[in-house]
Amino acid sequence: MSGVTYGNNVPPDYDIESKQNATPFDEEKGVNSSDGNELNYDDASSGASVINAGTAKVEAAQQVWGKTSRAFLFLGLGLAVYVYSLDGVTTWQYLFYATSAVGAHALSGTVTTAGAIIIAVGKPFMAKLADTIGRAETYIVVTICYIIGYCLLGGAQTIGMIAGGKIMYSLGYTGLQLLTSIVIADMTTLRWRGLVVAFVSMPYVLNSFVSGEIVTAFIPGRWRIGYFMFAILVPVCVLPIVFTLLWAQRQAKKLELLKPTKLEEAIKTKPLQSIKVFFAEMDAIGLILVAASLSLLLLPLGLTNRTGSLDGWKEPGNIVMIILGFALFPCFVWWEIKYASVPLMPLRFLKNPSITASLAISFIDFVSFYVVYVYQYSFFAISKTGVWTVREQSYFQNTMTIALCVFSIPTGYVMYKTRRYKNMLVFGLLLRLLGVGVMIRSRGSDGGAFELVMCQLMQGAGGAIAAVTTGIASQAGVTHADVGTVTALVLLFAEIGYSFGSTISAAIWTNTYRSALAVHLPTLNSSAIDLLYSTPTSVAVLAIDDPIRVGTIAAVSSVMKTLCIVATVVAIFPPIIAWFWMEDYELGDVQNVYDGRDLLGNKVQEGTGDKEAEQARAARV
Structure with a gap:
């Protein structure tokens, strides 16, 4: 708490002279302004x-x-x-x-x-x-x-x-x-x-x-x-x-x-009116529509993911929910265009290549990652228990998390030095693609410890680069007022990608693992196959050279190979999107490049939005 004074005193490190010379305050807008450079983004x-x-x-x-x-x-x-x-x-x-x-x-x-x-x-x-x-x-x-x-x-x-x-x-x-x-x-x-x-x-x-x-x-x-x-x-x-x-x-x-x-x-003067103001600024109708739409889409994905069976998609309830979820989305768009005074998802976002590219990359990258990740624990429990100690398995499970954190530091440093991010993003996504591709071999029964760890490191490093660069790319192209919304959208698309990836993974596992067990363990009856299928990790108690465990490892390896191939195909698209679609803004000493304002809200450079405004005015003339 040292150095922070709560009450009427000015903080000891507060530079009163520089604050007195700061830009004047616009009482109507409630923000700083100076000679026509008001912090007002209401530019039609x-x-x-x-x-x-x-x-x-x-x-x-x-x-x-x-x-x-x-x-x-x-x-x-x-x-x-x-x-x-x-x-x-x-x-x-x-x-x-x-x-x-x-x-x-x-x-x-x-x-x-x-x-x-x-x-x-x-x-x-x-x-x-x-x-x-x-x-x-x-x-x-x-x-x-x-x-x-x-x-x-x-x-x-x-x-x-x-x-x-x-x-x-x-x-x-x-x-x-x-x-x-x-x-x-x-x-x-x-x-x-x-x-x-x-x-x-x-x-x-x-x-x-x-x-x-x-x-x-x-x-x-x-x-x-x-x-x-x-x-x-x-x-x-x-x-x-x-x-x-x-x-x-x-x-x-x-x-x-x-x-x-x-x-x-409004709360002080007109309490009842404040409710209307609150709902208008929250875009309550838009939130309800998008929440209902996403819930109806994600709920059947999540429930089907729990069973993994394709029969879940034959359930009338799941089909109805998905249809209603898709039907509500046009209603949400219609509301945002026609009636929302403070829209949740402004249409200008869709005109910004960095935002749309970031959304697409976040979604597709998470689909690719979770196609493999969902059953990673089952694979290692079957193939590595008894070969690796519990501590070694724990360290391996944490390898990617550590890589995601550690490699984000050099990513941030390169962005600081070069003031650019696009090349870093493309490199990171290609590295992630390489890591997923190598898994096609390393996730098999003959995959060595070095290959397995390197796959984790490459995916973690690539993921770190992608996460840092896409987040900042999406924030760079919008005003400060839009930062919260665009950040939420990028994270939301990642969550949707997680749901889709998990569902694809569950569907592949459930509809191929049982048959793979039957192929690699032909001497077992259907009851034994059902037991191995329903409790896949139970085989871990057997010796590593036990015929049943050897067959089970071969079966799970064949399924993981399919999952890795699917994940690799999906992972091809993000670097293509980044190279051809993503903008490469200069990362300067500003809060964003759209309006070229600093952290105080003062105009310090020409923004990309200024050019758009000029073009719009010229078109009207």
């Missing part, structure tokens, strides 16, 4: 958007922060990412024991599917909330969701409590993930953003090693404590961010750098 000629409350608050806060308070904010970000990553690698393992404790383990797959859908559709909601009420205020909402979710899970006595806890937790989880990305974009210029994203992800490396010890301490008998622990840790770790943001907003108001938002004014 360019089709851009009006600055929102969340952006106005953070840009005003930028003028109040000094070195100490800014460092305190980044410390808070680091703590939030640490607890978020620790949560992600531990608590999912408690669900088996939670559902078993209430006698409803058979429904654990359904609960997991519901949570996955909330994580996906919750991203646009959290992005709009952060833009409508502010970053700090949304952090508070996210923390409340976490606390309620973990308390329900930790104290669950019925499957209903578990389902409710999972839904609330998923809202908090997806919100914390998204807010971290948004605040980093708020606080960093394009040139530095890649490095900051890389360093903030480093807690995943540490948690890859400590997660096993933590999980071992809480399962099987103390899983409730494992949930309750995070109900305490999350608010404690998020608290520094919330305090720093709220303090900065308060100081900015005192210095008349920030005026009350339209929603805040």
Whole structure:
């Protein structure tokens, strides 16, 4: 807390002279302005958007922060990412024991599917909330969701409590993930953003090693404590961010750098009218339509993924849900074009090559990755148990996570030095393609340890490059007001890719593994084949040279080969899209290149949107 004063005092590292020379404040818009360079994106000629409350608050806060308070904010970000990553690698393992404790383990797959859908559709909601009420205020909402979710899970006595806890937790989880990305974009210029994203992800490396010890301490008998622990840790770790943001907003108001938002004014003067304002700025109808559409599409994918059988697609309910999901999407587009005053997905996004390329790459890359990843554990349990120690298997499982974090640092550094990202993106996607292609051999029964590890490293390195570059490429081409929405869309498309990839993987596994077992173990009867199929890891107790295990390894290797071929074919498309479709903006000392403004909202260079506006005006003349 040193150096950050809460109350009426100006922070000790606050440069009052430079702030007095800052650009004047436009009371009508609630943001900074100077000689016609207002931070107002409501330019009909360019089709851009009006600055929102969340952006106005953070840009005003930028003028109040000094070195100490800014460092305190980044410390808070680091703590939030640490607890978020620790949560992600531990608590999912408690669900088996939670559902078993209430006698409803058979429904654990359904609960997991519901949570996955909330994580996906919750991203646009959290992005709009952060833009409508502010970053700090949304952090508070996210923390409340976490606390309620973990308390329900930790104290669950019925499957209903578990389902409710999972839904609330998923809202908090997806919100914390998204807010971290948004605040980093708020606080960093394009040139530095890649490095900051890389360093903030480093807690995943540490948690890859400590997660096993933590999980071992809480399962099987103390899983409730494992949930309750995070109900305490999350608010404690998020608290520094919330305090720093709220303090900065308060100081900015005192210095008349920030005026009350339209929603805040409505709450004070016309409480009932404020509800209408809130729903309009949230684009509530658009959120409902897109959430319903995605839920109806993802639910049958998730449920079918649990069984893997193609018979699931013959169920009338699944078919109806998919048809309704696709039918609702045109309704969403129609609403966004005709009626939405603050659209969730502005059509100008579809005209931006960097955004559409980032969305396509995120979706396809995740499809390719999860086609193989879903059954990776089963493959290694069958083929490597007894060959590798438990510790070696654990280290291998964490190899890709570590590579994703470690290789993001040189990626960010190259982007900082060259001020470009397109060549790095193409290189990373080609490296990922190579890693997937080599898996066609290494995932077979004759794959050596070196090949297996190298595949993980290549995919991790390529994935790190792709994740950092696509995220920044999508943010670079939009105004600061649009950063939250475009970030949510990129993450959303990745989640949809995960669902599609998992479904493809489950369908291939379920419809080929049984027949592969029959081919490679012709002496076994159908009952024995069914047992090996339903409990594939049970064969791991047999000696590595046992004929049944040898046949099972051959069967699983043939299925994994098919999965790897499919994943390789899919992975061909992202580098092509990146090379021919992606823009290569210069990563300068600006928040974005669309309007060429810095972190304070001041115009410092010509933006790509300025050229679009000129062209639009010329066309009208």
